[in-house]
Amino acid sequence: MAPPPLPYHRLALITGRHRWWRPLAGTALVLAGGVAVMLLVLLGSQVTGALLDRPVDADGFRVWGGIGETGLALLSLALLLPVVLLAARWAQRRPAGTVSSVVGRLRWAWLGRCVAMGLPLIAGAFGVMMLLPSPAGDGTDDMRWIGLPDFLVGLAMVCVLVPLQAAAEEYVFRGWLTQAVGAWLRSPWVAVLPQAPLFAAAHGWGTPWGFADLVVFGLVAGLLTVRTGGLEAAIGLHLLNNLLAMGVSAAIVGALASEETAADMDWMSVCVDVVMLCGYAALVLRMAGRRGIEAVGTGRWAGARVGVGAGFGRMG
Numbered sequence: 001m002a003p004p005p006l007p008y009h010r011l012a013l014i015t016g017r018h019r020w021w022r023p024l025a026g027t028a029l030v031l032a033g034g035v036a037v038m039l040l041v042l043l044g045s046q047v048t049g050a051l052l053d054r055p056v057d058a059d060g061f062r063v064w065g066g067i068g069e070t071g072l073a074l075l076s077l078a079l080l081l082p083v084v085l086l087a088a089r090w091a092q093r094r095p096a097g098t099v100s101s102v103v104g105r106l107r108w109a110w111l112g113r114c115v116a117m118g119l120p121l122i123a124g125a126f127g128v129m130m131l132l133p134s135p136a137g138d139g140t141d142d143m144r145w146i147g148l149p150d151f152l153v154g155l156a157m158v159c160v161l162v163p164l165q166a167a168a169e170e171y172v173f174r175g176w177l178t179q180a181v182g183a184w185l186r187s188p189w190v191a192v193l194p195q196a197p198l199f200a201a202a203h204g205w206g207t208p209w210g211f212a213d214l215v216v217f218g219l220v221a222g223l224l225t226v227r228t229g230g231l232e233a234a235i236g237l238h239l240l241n242n243l244l245a246m247g248v249s250a251a252i253v254g255a256l257a258s259e260e261t262a263a264d265m266d267w268m269s270v271c272v273d274v275v276m277l278c279g280y281a282a283l284v285l286r287m288a289g290r291r292g293i294e295a296v297g298t299g300r301w302a303g304a305r306v307g308v309g310a311g312f313g314r315m316g
Contacts, residue, residue, distance in 0.1 A: 005296040008102055009182030009191040010230045014297070017093040023180035026091030030176055033083035041076045066152070066257030067250075071157045078164035092183075099175045101230025102297030110228075110293060114236030117283050119170045122240045125276035126248075129269045144253045154250030162246055166238040168232075173199045173218060174225045174234045192222035208264035213270040214262055220277045224284055229295035233284045237277075 012018055048054075057063050064072065084207025085096035146154070173195040182191035196218030200211050200305035221234035249255035265273070288295075 005298050006102070006312035007182075007188060007296050008226050009188050010186070011098040011102065011297060012088075012092050012094060012179045012183035013313045014098055015094045018183055020184070022092045023183045026087040026176070027180055029087040029091050030080070030083055030172065032258060033087070034080055037083065038076045041079070045072050066254060067154045067157055070246075070256045071161060074157075074161035074165045076090040078161060078168050081164065081168040081171050083175045083294055084168075087176065098297075099171055099179065099231075101232065102294050103230070104297070107230060107232055107293075110230070110291075111232040111236055113287065113291075114233045114284055115240060117287060118236050118240050118280050121276050121280050121283070122237070122244060125272050126244050128272050132272070132283055143255075144256075146251055146253045151251050154256055155247060156247045158243065158250055163239050164240045166242050167235050169199075169202075170221065170231050170234045170238055173202075174221050175231055177276050178222060179227060188226040192219065192226060195222060200263070203261045203263045206261065207265065209267045209270045210261075210263040213273050216274055216277060217262075220281050224281055227285060228288045228293050229297065233288075237280055 002056065005233070006014055045064065046062050051065065054062040054064060084099060088094055088099050089096045095104055097106075100106040145151075177195040177198065178191050181194055185191060196215045199218040200214035203214055205211060217237075221237060224233040224237070225231055225249065246256065249258070286294075
């Protein structure tokens with residue numbers, strides 16, 4: 001029989017092979033894979049550092065400087081992307097492309113439109129934030145130009161790794177976690193809710209305002225994912241946000257090595273950011289409606305085998 005149409009958050013059921021334990025097994029696989037890739041990157045950096053005779057810190061680890069250490073951190077996050085795709089394939093027995101969208105792949109043209117729509121909004125919001133008064137003692141008075149050679153190296157690293165890092169985080173939070181909950185529950189709102197505070201917590205605890213902003217970011221990205229049937233809008237938002245922030249940081253001495261994240265934002269910056277997020281969401285949803293962007297999928301492109309009631313009726 002032709003598989004019934006499914007919204008994005010229910011795509012774990014697309015092949016009819018869903019069992020209640022598969023999301024749990026897949027989540028365990030994602031966590032284990034995340035630890036494995038972090039250890040792999042650490043081991044590789046230490047072996048390479050020893051071969052190149054890099055300096056050693058107080059703990060005996062080879063160090064690569066601010067740009068290098070940031071690059072290694074971004075690489076560790078980027079490698080979560082194949083981990084998520086393998087978990088969908090191995091643990092849930094479904095096409096890996098179902099994590100990308102309801103059509104079984106990343107819709108590159110739609111992603112490009114989301115980036116084009118988001119660029120002026122995010123750049124404008126970032127510009128406004130830079131004009132806001134800075135809290136006393138935040139170190140902005142000591143900002144110094146890093147120099148052209150180091151800036152170009154840092155910018156190149158950001159341009160190569162940040163798109164992969166931003167996409168990987170979206171595949172984990174708006175992709176895997178949303179679909180894991182959606183495999184059990186029909187409501188898209190319930191499926192979207194858990195990933196938002198987890199996304200905020202993954203960035204550390206800075207200020208209550210910063211944490212709240214990250215929760216709002218996660219909710220908006222989750223809403224766009226289920227309403228547009230894929231991760232493209234969320235990836236575009238995350239990609240632009242990180243590229244602009246880290247691109248500017250590449251020009252400042254020590255900024256890329258800073259441990260500050262969006263979790264450290266003050267209330268004025270959060271207000272600007274929330275307005276931008278709402279504006280982006282409204283613009284994307286309007287464009288998705290005008291363009292007829294698919295929000296449900298049938299799995300015909302994957303040759304899905306779905307029988308009557310298969311994967312349904314047991315959950316939600």
